[in-house]
Structures are given as structure tokens and as C-alpha cells.
Amino acid sequence: MATVTFKNDIVCTLGGTEVNVGDTAPVTTVVNCDPMLQDEQIGGEGKVQLVVAVPSLDTGTCDAETRRFNTEATSLEGVEVITVSMDLPFAAARWCGAAGVADIKVCSDFRNKDFANAYGVLLADGPLAGLTARVIFVIGKDGKVSYKQTVAEITEEPNYEEALAAAKAAC
Numbered sequence: 001m002a003t004v005t006f007k008n009d010i011v012c013t014l015g016g017t018e019v020n021v022g023d024t025a026p027v028t029t030v031v032n033c034d035p036m037l038q039d040e041q042i043g044g045e046g047k048v049q050l051v052v053a054v055p056s057l058d059t060g061t062c063d064a065e066t067r068r069f070n071t072e073a074t075s076l077e078g079v080e081v082i083t084v085s086m087d088l089p090f091a092a093a094r095w096c097g098a099a100g101v102a103d104i105k106v107c108s109d110f111r112n113k114d115f116a117n118a119y120g121v122l123l124a125d126g127p128l129a130g131l132t133a134r135v136i137f138v139i140g141k142d143g144k145v146s147y148k149q150t151v152a153e154i155t156e157e158p159n160y161e162e163a164l165a166a167a168k169a170a171c
Helices: 060-075 089-099 114-119 160-169
Strands: 003-006 010-015 028-033 036-042 048-053 079-085 105-108 135-139 145-150
Touching: 028 089, 028 114, 036 079, 036 089, 048 060, 048 114, 048 160, 060 079, 060 089, 060 160, 079 160, 089 105, 135 160, 145 160
Parallel strands: 048 079, 079 105
Antiparallel strands: 003 010, 028 036, 028 105, 048 135, 135 145
16 A cells, blocks of 8 residues: 655555556546535546645645646646545635635545545545545546656645646646
């Protein structure tokens, strides 16, 4: 099983089924915060998706990351950008309103952790158990994962440029 660290000294195991580049992306359902409680599909064929898993919007790193992808989304023509956390949709909607985030889909996996388990990003142990790790996937129009970035230290931001370039290349 894969692992990430929290504050550089606590190792957290990732649970679920690990998905890697070249794999068919599992089709899962998450819950959008706008429109409230609408189901959103991750995976499948026919569109490019940049899927950004974060532990919680209510942390500095996740806040910064989600704001950055919201800003960058306008330059990603033909790419659906979805941020997924375990935050309740109501809390995510309040956060989006306060942060001015409106150009991406901000979704929750709170109902049954389908996304986190199907993509192998569920923190299975440690102080953040039950949340998602900081992982980015690009899913191509063919329904396959063309890019994956697991941020090894969960308190750090991802390599934005690499992720954005992968999303643009998938179009």
C-alpha cells in the first residue's frame, strides 16, 4: 500500500484500490456543493477531467490549492476541474462563497467514500484517517488515467505546472 506523511514524521497508509497512469479510471459519484447535493461523475469516457483530491478545504494548503486551480481553470478549455474532499457540501458551499471559487466543481465524497476507495486515496490511518490524501489525476477522453501526482507530504502544495500541463496535453 502507498503512504504519505503528515508533518514529515507521521506515516499515513492510503486505503482503497490504487489507480495509476494507464489504468481505466473508475466511474464514481461525488456530491457537488453547487448546485447543492447534485451528483457528479468522476471517470468515464468523452471528456477530460482534472480531479484534485484534498483532505479539507478548511486548511491553509487545501485552501491555497483549490483557489489556484479555480484561477487556472479558465485557461483549461475542454477540461472539467473537480476538487474532491470529505467536507460536507454545505461547508464547501460556504467556503466557495467566501473564497470566490466558482470556476471549478467543488465536491464531497462524504456519503460513502466511493471516490477515495476506488482511486486509493483514502487515508486509512493516522490523525487524518477518513480524509483524502492530496492527489491529482488527469482522466483523458478515453477514460484512462493519463497523469497522477501524489503529494508525499500532505501539508505541501502540489506541482501545479506539471498537473496543468498534463491536463492541457490530454485535450
